[in-house]
Amino acid sequence: MPMLQEEAEIRAALAEGDIATLAMVLVQFTGDETWLDKIAPYITGGWDWMECVPAPLRQEITGALLPLIAEYRAGRRPAPAAPPEALLKRMMDVCVGATIPDAYVAMLREQVHFSDADTAAVSWSGGVAPAAAQEFKVVVIGAGMSGICSAIKLAELGIPYVVLEKNGSEGGTWFENSYPGCAVDIPNHSYQFSFELNPGWSRYFAERNELLEYFRGCVDKFGIRRHIRLETEVIAARFDAAVSRWTVETRRKDGTTETIVANAVISAVGQLNQPQIPEFPGLADFTGKIVHTARWEQGIDIAGKTVAMIGTGASGMQVAPSIAPDVARLTIFQRSPHWVNSHPNYHRRVGAGKKYALENIPFYTKWYRFKLLWAAGDAIHPSLKRDPDWPNPQRSLNAKNEEMRLAIIKNIEAQLGDDPELLAKVIPDFPPYGKRMLRDNHWFATLKRDNVELVTDKIARIAPDGVVIATGAHYPAEVLVMATGFKARQMLGPMAAAIAGSGGTTLRDRWGEDDPRAYLGITVPGFPNFFIIYGPNTNLAHGGSIIFHTECQVAYILRALVAMIEKGAASIDVRDDVHDAYNDRVDAAHAEMVWANSTASSWYKNSKGRVFATSPWSLVEYWTMTHTFRAEDYVWR
Numbered sequence: 001m002p003m004l005q006e007e008a009e010i011r012a013a014l015a016e017g018d019i020a021t022l023a024m025v026l027v028q029f030t031g032d033e034t035w036l037d038k039i040a041p042y043i044t045g046g047w048d049w050m051e052c053v054p055a056p057l058r059q060e061i062t063g064a065l066l067p068l069i070a071e072y073r074a075g076r077r078p079a080p081a082a083p084p085e086a087l088l089k090r091m092m093d094v095c096v097g098a099t100i101p102d103a104y105v106a107m108l109r110e111q112v113h114f115s116d117a118d119t120a121a122v123s124w125s126g127g128v129a130p131a132a133a134q135e136f137k138v139v140v141i142g143a144g145m146s147g148i149c150s151a152i153k154l155a156e157l158g159i160p161y162v163v164l165e166k167n168g169s170e171g172g173t174w175f176e177n178s179y180p181g182c183a184v185d186i187p188n189h190s191y192q193f194s195f196e197l198n199p200g201w202s203r204y205f206a207e208r209n210e211l212l213e214y215f216r217g218c219v220d221k222f223g224i225r226r227h228i229r230l231e232t233e234v235i236a237a238r239f240d241a242a243v244s245r246w247t248v249e250t251r252r253k254d255g256t257t258e259t260i261v262a263n264a265v266i267s268a269v270g271q272l273n274q275p276q277i278p279e280f281p282g283l284a285d286f287t288g289k290i291v292h293t294a295r296w297e298q299g300i301d302i303a304g305k306t307v308a309m310i311g312t313g314a315s316g317m318q319v320a321p322s323i324a325p326d327v328a329r330l331t332i333f334q335r336s337p338h339w340v341n342s343h344p345n346y347h348r349r350v351g352a353g354k355k356y357a358l359e360n361i362p363f364y365t366k367w368y369r370f371k372l373l374w375a376a377g378d379a380i381h382p383s384l385k386r387d388p389d390w391p392n393p394q395r396s397l398n399a400k401n402e403e404m405r406l407a408i409i410k411n412i413e414a415q416l417g418d419d420p421e422l423l424a425k426v427i428p429d430f431p432p433y434g435k436r437m438l439r440d441n442h443w444f445a446t447l448k449r450d451n452v453e454l455v456t457d458k459i460a461r462i463a464p465d466g467v468v469i470a471t472g473a474h475y476p477a478e479v480l481v482m483a484t485g486f487k488a489r490q491m492l493g494p495m496a497a498a499i500a501g502s503g504g505t506t507l508r509d510r511w512g513e514d515d516p517r518a519y520l521g522i523t524v525p526g527f528p529n530f531f532i533i534y535g536p537n538t539n540l541a542h543g544g545s546i547i548f549h550t551e552c553q554v555a556y557i558l559r560a561l562v563a564m565i566e567k568g569a570a571s572i573d574v575r576d577d578v579h580d581a582y583n584d585r586v587d588a589a590h591a592e593m594v595w596a597n598s599t600a601s602s603w604y605k606n607s608k609g610r611v612f613a614t615s616p617w618s619l620v621e622y623w624t625m626t627h628t629f630r631a632e633d634y635v636w637r
């Protein structure tokens with residue numbers, strides 16, 4: 001690139017870049033810690049709007065960086081080295097305006113990978129795969145984000161595997177969900193694999209196609225495609241204790257069946273892949289079009305139509321504002337309101353300068369990711385825990401939670417304050433985070449549109465041409481959008497009834513209709529060599545990205561497999577007492593957390609009110625629990 005053009009790009013990057021992040025790069029280039037002293041008073045958190053660095057200081061920092069980056073880009077200066085241990089910790093603290101507790105440092109280092117010492121990779125004790133690894137075979141069920149992660153990491157270790165995927169494409173949830181407005185509502189630069197950072201995200205919260213492209217890109221880049229069998233559904237799996245092998249029965253879309261024998265099975269099917277359509281009376285007689293958000297049909301014609309949307313969760317929040325401008329009329333049926341927060345970057349594209357910084361300024365991406373992992377991670381967790389002395393716990397749990405509640409209400413009032421009736425309908429009567437916190441996707445603005453109505457009465461039945469509520473009022477509809485979520489309570493879907501462990505007991509037998517439990521959310525007694533990713537109590541509802549949790553689980557499973565192969569063990573089966581004690585700890589922890597709150601209905605809870613889907617732990621607690629594979633927790637054969 002011509003020098004002048006490059007310099008212009010560097011200038012744009014410095015103008016747009018986050019100043020705390022740039023300051024860390026400067027400290028790395030120069031080793032001069034006084035920059036930290038200068039900037040520290042102006043950084044109050046990990047989000048970019050928490051940086052209030054005065055313009056002259058900003059200019060000083062970017063002015064000092066410009067020649068260093070220009071020289072680096074021209075090949076006249078090497079990339080800076082990773083900071084030494086003590087300096088790194090101080091930089092971490094200054095970068096997010098907090099004292100990062102020691103417990104977090106190792107986790108954040110591993111996730112950010114500042115230097116080669118920060119690797120998260122699981123490895124063989126002898127450095128190379130033993131011959132026995134070649135004789136081992138793993139079946140991975142599902143080629144979504146978790147299945148892809150498993151495959152990449154199994155390949156790195158040289159353990160043979162096959163991935164079985166029921167759909168005609170990899171991508172899991174990002175393949176299945178293609179409804180209008182579908183996007184991630186977790187900051188994208190943290191919602192990606194720690195080992196495959198994409199500096200080129202077009203938005204701070206990417207849309208579905210870009211995410212699908214990213215995951216498909218990983219499949220190609222890591223060379224795992226030839227191990228993935230698409231349109232191949234697992235219909236049953238059983239463990240044969242005599243030979244310590246799983247027999248996995250598959251059926252292809254064309255009806256052909258196959259049996260695969262494996263040493264271990266990893267379920268990577270997730271919690272949210274079986275759409276739920278409530279059995280409203282009259283539904284079968286509806287004469288219009290019914291479409292579930294997770295089964296959106298491309299080309300479905302809704303322009304100019306009268307549409308009814310049932311459900312106002314994360315999916316409904318994205319669909320309604322996207323279709324409202326095109327439809328004649330949209331009636332939204334809300335059973336209960338959700339808390340909806342706003343984020344200044346939610347609809348923003350990443351500017352060219354910021355992208356240049358992420359792509360070309362050494363360590364910029366790493367420090368930026370570090371800030372997000374901190375700000376969008378455990379920072380929220382303590383505020384979701386009950387203060388025993390706090391009055392009215394049905395409304396908020398503690399002072400911080402109340403502060404959050406009031407701030408969100410203020411934001412909603414700013415948008416709907418002129419419509420007290422509508423305002424009253426959308427403010428929840430349970431504490432913030434009682435069910436999934438949603439991002440304001442122009443939601444309140446949509447509710448105010450002339451062609452949109454929010455109905456909060458109970459749905460009595462579906463008429464052939466619309467929706468009838470308890471009062472008898474009829475709302476016409478030509479299209480019925482079911483934004484009604486997933487059968488999350490039936491963990492592992494229909495497969496659970498066909499996965500039989502030693503002795504023939506199935507997962508469904510063990511879990512009943514809706515009480516799935518596992519040790520660390522991963523292993524279940526009586527199901528040797530069977531591992532679950534995104535299993536019971538591993539959903540993240542306070543912050544962080546589910547990809548982080550997947551990486552924790554994959555690393556744990558790999559440590560287990562490495563231990564098995566190195567010891568020449570045929571099987572490992574988690575001990576009942578270890579499993580039960582863990583689940584007691586989960587329940588005890590949840591009793592203190594917001595998700596157990598009885599006033600909020602959510603897919604996190606089963607029919608008895610037990611929180612089965614969501615993790616009660618902070619990210620660092622779960623990372624610590626899964627970071628070591630404790631051989632003594634298992635019965636070995």
Ligand code: N01
Pocket residue numbers: 183184185186272278293310311312313314315316318333334335336337436459483484485486601602603
């Ligand atoms: O489903 P939901 P979702 N009559 O279960 C209502 C992830 N996700 O697909 O709140 C009337 O949250 C139900 O009412 P209520 C994310 O983890 C992520 O929206 O139970 N209404 C609710 O309003 C999310 O949490 C993204 O009272 C009925 C809605 O339907 C999860 O997927 C985007 C009803 C269901 O909401 C599920 O979200 C989308 C009935 N009989 C989804 N039954 C990202 O951005 C249900 N409802 C990353």
